[in-house]
Amino acid sequence: MADVRLVHVTKVFRSGKRAVVAVDDLTLDIKDKEFFVLLGPSGCGKTTTLRLIAGLEVPTKGEIYIGGELVNDIPPKDRDVAMVFQSYALYPHMKVFDNIAFPLKLRKMPKREIERRVKEVAKMLHIEHLLDRKPAELSGGERQRVALARAIVRRPKVFLMDEPLSNLDAKLRVMARAYLKRLQRELEVTTIYVTHDQVEAMTMADRIAVMNIGRLQQVGTPNELYNKPANLFVAGFIGSPPMNFVEGVLREIEGKLFFDAKYFKIPLPSDIEEILRGQAPSEEVILGVRPEDMRISLEKVPEGIRGRIYVLEPLGTRTIVNVELGPELIVKVEGPREVDLRIGQEIWLTLDYNRIHFFDKKTEKAIL
Ligand SMILES: Nc1ncnc2c1ncn2[C@@H]1O[C@H](COP(=O)(O)OP(=O)(O)OP(=O)(O)O)[C@@H](O)[C@H]1O
Ligand SMILES: [Mg+2]
Known part of the structure; x- marks a missing residue:
C-alpha cells in the first residue's frame, strides 16, 4: 500500500556557473496501485523525477511522500522502492539466479526463503529455464524479464521503471507492454513508468503526466489527454500522426x-x-x-x-x-x-x- 506524492519539487543541477533546472516545481499525486506514466521528450526531466523518488537525487526544493511518509531524509535503501533501469544494469558475472536473488541477499534473508522467492518470480516471468545462465547468454527480451524479476522479487511498495522496454525490438516491445500491464495489475504495486513514447504511455497507463522542459503540462487518463489537451504541446505530443x-x-x-x-x-x-x-x-x-x-x-x-x-x-x-x-x-x-x-x-x-x-x-x- 503506497501512494506517492510530490509537492512543489524542484531539482537544479549546478556545475560551475551553469545551472540546469531539470525538474521545475512539480506537484503530482500518484494513487496506490496506480500505473502512472511520466511522458515527455528527451531531457524533460523524467529520469531525474524517478531518481528523486528513489532517493538517488536530493531535491533542491519541495517534499516527497511515499505511503504518506515524508522521505526527503530517508536513504534510498530504506524507501522500499525498486527501480528498473533502461539498461537493466544486470551484474554480468553473476548467474540469472544470483542477479534476481541479489536484493534479498542484501537484506540477509534466509537462504531457503531466497530460493523459494526467486523460483516463484522466475516462474511468473517464464525464465525458470534461464536461472543458470549469465546475462550475456540471454536475448534482450530475456534480460529485460530478469531485470523485472529482480525488481519484483522483493515486493517493494513502489516500482520505478525508466524506459524498461526501449532496448527491445518493435514486435517484442508490443508484447512486453501488454505483459507488463497485466503483471502490474496482478501484483497491485504502485508503478511509475517513464517513457518518451506516447503510444506506450497511452496503451499502458491508468493516468499520464506529460512533462516538457522540467514542467508538468497536464495530468489525466489517456482519453482525457487525447480528447481534451490543455495546451498546444500536449495536443501535438499525443496522437499519431499528430494533430x-x-x-x-x-x-x-x-x-x-x-x-x-x-x-x-x-x-x-x-x-x-x-x-x-x-x-x-x-x-x-x-x-x-x-x-x-x-x-x-x-x-x-x-x-x-x-x-x-x-x-x-x-x-x-x-x-x-x-x-x-x-x-x-x-x-x-x-x-x-x-x-x-x-x-x-x-x-x-x-x-x-x-x-x-x-x-x-x-x-x-x-x-x-
Ligand atoms: N547529473 C546531472 N548534472 C547536470 N545536468 C543533468 C544531470 N542529470 C540530468 N541533467 C539535465 O537535466 C535535464 C533532465 O534530464 P533527465 O535525464 O531527467 O531527462 P529525461 O527526460 O530522462 O530524458 P531522456 O528521455 O533523454 O532520458 C537535462 O537537461 C539533463 O541534461
Ligand atoms: Mg531519461
Missing part, C-alpha cells in the same frame, strides 16, 4: 464568427462561436484537428475547404492522405476506405466541429 495545426485569426463578418486562415475561411457553428466569444481570446489562434476528424469529398461541398492531394501514405488498415491547402500548408487526413485517390486530385475537406480545438497563439493554452 494538424493551422494558424489564423477569428474574424467577425456581419455578426458571424469566422476562422480565417491564409488559404481558407470557414464559418464557425453558433455553439463554438459562443464559447470563443465568452473566452475572449486574443485574435490570433491556432486551429487543431486530428487526422480522423476530417472528411474528404471528391465533390464540392458547402463550407468545405478546397485542397489538393499531395501524397498518400498507406498503413495497411488505413491510409493517411496528405492534403495541400496552400503553399507550405499540408494537413494529414485519415482517408476514406472505399474511394481511390490519386496524387494531384482536387478534393474538399470538412471538419467534425464537435472535435476541433482552438489554442491561443500567445499562451498556447486550449480555448476550445
Whole structure:
C-alpha cells in the first residue's frame, strides 16, 4: 500500500556557473496501485523525477511522500522502492539466479526463503529455464524479464521503471507492454513508468503526466489527454500522426464568427462561436484537428475547404492522405476506405466541429 506524492519539487543541477533546472516545481499525486506514466521528450526531466523518488537525487526544493511518509531524509535503501533501469544494469558475472536473488541477499534473508522467492518470480516471468545462465547468454527480451524479476522479487511498495522496454525490438516491445500491464495489475504495486513514447504511455497507463522542459503540462487518463489537451504541446505530443495545426485569426463578418486562415475561411457553428466569444481570446489562434476528424469529398461541398492531394501514405488498415491547402500548408487526413485517390486530385475537406480545438497563439493554452 503506497501512494506517492510530490509537492512543489524542484531539482537544479549546478556545475560551475551553469545551472540546469531539470525538474521545475512539480506537484503530482500518484494513487496506490496506480500505473502512472511520466511522458515527455528527451531531457524533460523524467529520469531525474524517478531518481528523486528513489532517493538517488536530493531535491533542491519541495517534499516527497511515499505511503504518506515524508522521505526527503530517508536513504534510498530504506524507501522500499525498486527501480528498473533502461539498461537493466544486470551484474554480468553473476548467474540469472544470483542477479534476481541479489536484493534479498542484501537484506540477509534466509537462504531457503531466497530460493523459494526467486523460483516463484522466475516462474511468473517464464525464465525458470534461464536461472543458470549469465546475462550475456540471454536475448534482450530475456534480460529485460530478469531485470523485472529482480525488481519484483522483493515486493517493494513502489516500482520505478525508466524506459524498461526501449532496448527491445518493435514486435517484442508490443508484447512486453501488454505483459507488463497485466503483471502490474496482478501484483497491485504502485508503478511509475517513464517513457518518451506516447503510444506506450497511452496503451499502458491508468493516468499520464506529460512533462516538457522540467514542467508538468497536464495530468489525466489517456482519453482525457487525447480528447481534451490543455495546451498546444500536449495536443501535438499525443496522437499519431499528430494533430494538424493551422494558424489564423477569428474574424467577425456581419455578426458571424469566422476562422480565417491564409488559404481558407470557414464559418464557425453558433455553439463554438459562443464559447470563443465568452473566452475572449486574443485574435490570433491556432486551429487543431486530428487526422480522423476530417472528411474528404471528391465533390464540392458547402463550407468545405478546397485542397489538393499531395501524397498518400498507406498503413495497411488505413491510409493517411496528405492534403495541400496552400503553399507550405499540408494537413494529414485519415482517408476514406472505399474511394481511390490519386496524387494531384482536387478534393474538399470538412471538419467534425464537435472535435476541433482552438489554442491561443500567445499562451498556447486550449480555448476550445
Ligand atoms: N547529473 C546531472 N548534472 C547536470 N545536468 C543533468 C544531470 N542529470 C540530468 N541533467 C539535465 O537535466 C535535464 C533532465 O534530464 P533527465 O535525464 O531527467 O531527462 P529525461 O527526460 O530522462 O530524458 P531522456 O528521455 O533523454 O532520458 C537535462 O537537461 C539533463 O541534461
Ligand atoms: Mg531519461
